[in-house]
Amino acid sequence: MKHKFSLIHKIAAFLMLTAMFSPIFTVGTNAQMMRKTSAKLLTEDQKILHVLNRLGFGAREGNVERVKAIGINKYIEQQLNASAISDLTAEAKVKNLDVLKMSNEELFAKYPNQAAVLLAVAQKNNLDKGDIAQLKNKNRVKGDEMKNADGAMISSDNKNADANVAQLSEADRQKYQQEIAALYAKYKLGKPQQITQQLNASRIMRAVYSERQLNEVMVDFWTNHFNAYANKAATRWFLPEYDRDVIRPNALGNFKDLLTATAQSPAMLFYLDNFQSVSPDAQTAGNNRGKYPNRRLNQTNQTNQMNAQRREQLKKQYGLNDAELDARIKQNQQNPKQPKRMQRGINENYAREIMELHTLGVEGGYTQNDIKEVARAFTGWTIVDPRGYRRTFASVANGTEDKRATRLMRLAGLPEDAESGTFFFNERAHDKGEKTVLGQKINEGGMKDGLKVIDVLVNHPSTAKFIARKLAVKFVSDNPSEALVGRVAKAFQDSKGDIKTTLRAIFTDKEFFAAENYRAKIKTPFEVVISAIRTVGADTNGGQIQAMLAKMGEPLYAYQAPTGYPDTAEDWVNTGALLERLNFAVALASNRIPGTRVNLKQFEGKDKSEILNRSIAVVLDGEISPNTKATLLKQLEQPLIEPKIETVADNSDDGDAMENTAMMQNQGGGRNRQRQVRLLPPSGNAEVFKVVGLILGTPEFQRQ
Template sequence: MKSTSFGHRLLALVLISALYATAIPASGKNYDNGTAEALSESQKILHVLNRLGFGPKPGDLERVRRIGVDRYIESQLDPEKIEDREVLAMLSRIEVSKMSTSEIFAKYPNPGALLQMLGARNMVRPDSENGEQSEMRAQRRQTLAKLYREYGFRPANQIMFEVETERILRAAYSERQLEEVMVDFWANHFNVFSGKAATRWYIPSYERDVLRKHALGNFKDLVLETARHPAMLFYLDNFQSVAEAEPRNRNRLQRAMRGGSLDPRVRERLKRRGLTDEQIDRRVQQATASSRRGINENYARELMELHTLGVDGGYTQEDIREVARAFTGWTIFDARGYRKAAQKVRGGGTDRRIEQQARRLGIDPNTESGTFVFASQLHDKGSKAVLGQRVDEGGIKDGEKVIDILVSHPSTSRFIARKLAVKFVNDKPSDALVNRVAEAFRDSKGDIKTTLRALFNDKEFFAPQNYKAKIKTPFELVVSSLRAVDAKTAGSRQLNGLLRRMGEPLYGYQAPTGYPDTAEDWVNTGALLERMNFAIALASGRIPGIRIDLDRFAGDTKEFILERSVEAILSGEIEDSTRTVLLKQMDQSLPEVSLASGNESMMSAPGASMDRGGERRRQRGGQFRVEPKGDPDVFKAVGLIIGSPEFQRQ
């Protein structure tokens, strides 16, 4: 068995090496597809479908040919006028996308909040023996499991499964293709990481109310709404950024601290009021933590470096400090959803800690958990200077003024123009193209539709050297593959797992840069092996929850099957060297495909619909193998084509 497995792995590596060794260019400028002639009409259509969308599905080329390329582009720039009933019906089963953050906190509670409410969060002590720690962790799991069953809670990991599923379904089936491409683009530009503490609870609203709502709107609105949204505030810690307190503004307990310890006389007075030493120590810890809070520069730095000006945008460390001061007091009420988790278990009632937080922030205690609030008492009220301009509007308007300054700065127009050119044209766009797109951005005051229209109408967009000059990201590969073979799915945990194995779980990039968009970041042996693994799994019907019908590719000979598949999936465009390799591999066995059970991306969810697939054979490590379905020659040809360099390009 081991030798067979090794042989299959070796075969896969040899196949990938043969397909990619000389086929993938270092940049778009070096790839001319063997001709310097202008693109044909069919090539222009394919170019638009690949760049403004996630590739063609059956019938798309003919549909665009009927209405014309220019009209199709204009229709994509106006997605509100495009009927999208089919995808909306498919999304009806996904509930988190229709819920407020407060509702998500209530139904998918933060486990830490439940444990804290029960006083069980510190059940595992650092000084415990290993066996004792394991026993305590087991007790925690049992406690949580009982609460989930008793109150109908759902596991928090289900949130990101539904977010990922919605994004894949929209990208694969929506007629508003450009809108979905821009949602993906902005999700990386304004990246947040779902794995950071409570961030995941905010992502459904973040994608729905900010990224998708403003994907083709105005850039200033995008910056402002991302700055205000709890997902960004939490991810980059700005919800904890407060003006540095002067001694006279500290509370009594903080003023009574000496060298980190409480004055003994103050302790005695508090005990006479009825407080125990344990209660006093807890208050001392809170006062110490509060006194250490101050201005946090994380958001200010990324706002300038990644969201607006760019790393060479002309700002200084002093500008970062001043911007951070302007955004003090932009915070979140009940940021971890503790009240919502506790209310259901307690049967209502009030939470003293939450009431205290509301008083401290100066807001109504009935404010929903996870809500953005501006707390004036936490704001630095002094005058600021950003990029040589005075910021003295006062209150929340200080931050809004900073956004005005940054969005209108010339560096921002060039930075955004270059990123859009990399996304839609090639990995190394010319300065001339960037300047023309930047001018459209600047003249339209950041109107995204106008900027994109200028890019799509530019002579370099349809230049032959930019045709199929981009390498698909894993997300683009997954979605374009589903479209190419007209696959049907309502969501698959194993599909999401394959996307994770290829390196692009949605909202899974820890750094604020977001996922990269150039070939050098995605083209390596390990990544390409996973891509081939996905291609084979999809074509052979081994991904549970995905239905695929390849009868239209059937034929009497392997050569006929391959040519029919090339025509349908690649519009007949394939290098002779690639065809030779594919024909040779048609006579070889393909590597087996092992899939994760799905638990790597989410906990078992009570009541969650289960994916259905073919016969499974359980393997070690939570993996299983699904038997292939269909004509081996057909699914082999389709899998090899999806794994080919021609399909990996767009």
């Protein structure tokens, strides 16, 4: 059954949001406009809540009492030393997500590009390009590029392919689709989108259940700072390793180590194209060899040696008659040379972003020439078999490796025994000349050129200021004072980029606990989702709830620009976004999200007034503005606003919910793309979940 907003519901929703959220719509408005405590110092209880909200994703049951018992300063130090905190609950929650443990090569094999599976079926059945295009369209493989055995693109929207599409019968199509399904079952294959679905689920569950709350906050921060877009070609296959081996181990470590790890990460190398950045003088297969000849029309020296079946396939594929085919074969034999592949050269994408977004900042004092020089220094930083071609699905099915891919690796100077999808420095592709970056000569040679650039960037004063400002925005306010930024930058420089020391400087600064910064930041959608789950004590498998997160505008790893998701109120505050937050809050409280369950018994009372007061005490710690409370009291007498959804029966377990979430993926890369979210019918005490849902949607809860 489908529910849609009526006009009256839309008007009611708008009026309620306007009444409740009017203070938020003025960007830069702080807690002084909502509360009358601006002239006072924070109480000890408020400081505890502030720490739990800023160093973590809000309080779970018992957290406030625990911090009271050990003291705020000790709690902060414990969070800064996250590795010493036992985290068994969170680890148990994610232990069955297999992608978290797999290497990139294993992911290529287990979750093959869907086009590769189609290609395996096509090769087995001797189908031509037109047949593959038809089969591809029938199976609705969207966003995946197909390649033939020679590595050439096969695209369903290619004009030549469309002109030569073979007319497969419906029976043949069904047969091939059954073969595809059989291959997935036989080899226990998964779909590529499951990689990011599992990774996203792990991010959500760790944020909800981890005792290492600050570490999870910093994982989120650095994941956006060093953004990689999952939907760019092969990038998604590299993201589990990126989270596991790059971001997490360094989230509270040293910035130089983190920057170096990201520079060598296949996820970053692929996303920003540095894996194919080579010196124009490099002696590699891609630069000094022409494209391999297309031998489809040149398989034999004598046309009569070509078997009849192959002749018919070629005629169909190229739209030729017998005479035209013979003429084409003869022409190929007389002119065997093929057009040369465009030479690769230096790619400046990563060089630009490492300075503008990762270190110095847009006003960091670098020039276009610095970008060129940095790009030269990082030539040769590449990926072994970046798309997993060496062990394509067809090869895996036959128990072999793709010999052509292996040969190309050898010609390019890459080690044949290295795993697919791993970092490798290719000396042959490196620009060996002297470089000058920010006035410093760099002539270390080989991979050390890039490492020297990292050293120069990390130690530049602009980097200290840029990182200090971003961290101050994250933990203090959207508009931190220059004095605070200066103090934090000094801590960064003096400690040579030690992240713990830098954060400690923020948490011990007088501005961190300033009353004007209390509940002054608007939560991002990710922070809203996690804090809501923690506050009401819900349990989640991190599956279908990803769709709700996407509807609010923050699908994980789906921000196309290298900036990552923003972290200020002006980027998240608008009527549509706030309505989606309210929809999520109501869906969570009423148990409508598959894979996420909540028991609201603690909020029950003898009447609406008691339910409201209990809910305010638990969810908002008793802190609510008169305006918000008055609006809530009015809304309690009105029908609960129904979100625009598609309702499905609860006939799947939590595991199935995760498998049925293709809508989670933000294929367009835009934050505000509309999605249909599949929810369950509401369950629980209607009066209670109505109150709790509305309170989770209040301005007070949207702030931290």
